[in-house]
Amino acid sequence: MIKIDNISHHIGKQQILHDVTVSLPSAQIIALIGPNGAGKSTLFSVMARLQPLQSGQVCFGEHDIASCHARTLSKTVAMLGQDNQVQGRLRVHELLMFGRYPYHQGQPTTNDQQKVQEIIERFELEPLAERFLSTLSGGQRQRVLIAMIVCQDTPYLLLDEPLNNLDMYHAGRLMRELRELSHSQQKTVVIVLHDINQAAQFADTVVTMKSGQVMAVGKPADVLTKETMKELYNVDVTVLSHQGRPVIVDTV
Numbered sequence: 584m585i586k587i588d589n590i591s592h593h594i595g596k597q598q599i600l601h602d603v604t605v606s607l608p609s610a611q612i613i614a615l616i617g618p619n620g621a622g623k624s625t626l627f628s629v630m631a632r633l634q635p636l637q638s639g640q641v642c643f644g645e646h647d648i649a650s651c652h653a654r655t656l657s658k659t660v661a662m663l664g665q666d667n668q669v670q671g672r673l674r675v676h677e678l679l680m681f682g683r684y685p686y687h688q689g690q691p692t693t694n695d696q697q698k699v700q701e702i703i704e705r706f707e708l709e710p711l712a713e714r715f716l717s718t719l720s721g722g723q724r725q726r727v728l729i730a731m732i733v734c735q736d737t738p739y740l741l742l743d744e745p746l747n748n749l750d751m752y753h754a755g756r757l758m759r760e761l762r763e764l765s766h767s768q769q770k771t772v773v774i775v776l777h778d779i780n781q782a783a784q785f786a787d788t789v790v791t792m793k794s795g796q797v798m799a800v801g802k803p804a805d806v807l808t809k810e811t812m813k814e815l816y817n818v819d820v821t822v823l824s825h826q827g828r829p830v831i832v833d834t835v
């Protein structure tokens with residue numbers, strides 16, 4: 584379980600997060616949704632200790648981020664941010680091996696090589712494995728970055744808009760792979776999504792955020808309602824149902 588307790592965060596004089604308190608269940612896909620500027624990325628940065636914890640507490644299972652050793656944290660939580668700079672003169676398989684760094688500390692073992700190969704196959708990256716990152720398209724680069732995060736093999740993954748640049752096939756493939764990882768390997772995947780229907784189709788739990796606060800937590804069918812969409816995005820929608828899950832149609 585991820586326990587987020589009373590997290591407030593200021594940047595300069597502006598308060599970005601207001602007493603965020605939420606418990607997120609393990610071994611699930613948890614979609615974090617909300618309008619632009621709601622504080623989703625800021626919350627992720629605080630959780631992954633990329634920004635200092637100003638108040639409150641975050642625990643990934645038994646690990647409290649305030650006291651957790653850096654190497655332990657890097658084996659516990661992996662995060663894909665929105666602003667990813669990658670070194671173009673690296674080949675894809677070399678970048679994936681970077682994801683294994685917390686384990687090999689610069690000296691990869693056969694186990695690390697096997698893990699990288701497994702992820703290359705799982706994410707259908709064989710045709711790209713020898714390519715330099717500088718030669719990849721935006722969507723290909725995004726797929727490789729996500730694969731690197733998965734190579735880190737942490738029980739908790741924080742993915743900030745991973746579907747950016749992905750076409751319909753690769754977006755669906757990724758969401759299915761993440762669901763498989765969460766259910767068969769008990770990984771807890773928290774994923775910021777702007778595509779509400781991806782959240783509706785794949786999430787086990789949906790968390791909504793607005794103005795630096797958590798508004799609701801629950802199953803997609805309970806949270807993704809006409810009223811919630813109006814409150815969050817000021818958009819009028821029709822909510823249909825497909826195989827027991829909501830489908831949101833913008834009806835403006």
Ligand SMILES: Nc1ncnc2c1ncn2[C@@H]1O[C@H](COP(=O)(O)OP(=O)(O)OP(=O)(O)O)[C@@H](O)[C@H]1O
Pocket residue numbers: 594597599617618619620621622623624625626
């Ligand atoms: N470095 C910064 N300096 C000042 N304000 C910032 C900074 N970083 C973020 N903010 C502000 O904090 C608020 C929350 O931003 P954040 O990136 O966390 O939102 P978000 O929910 O991830 O948005 P989006 O969906 O647009 O990615 C926004 O109002 C943003 O302008």
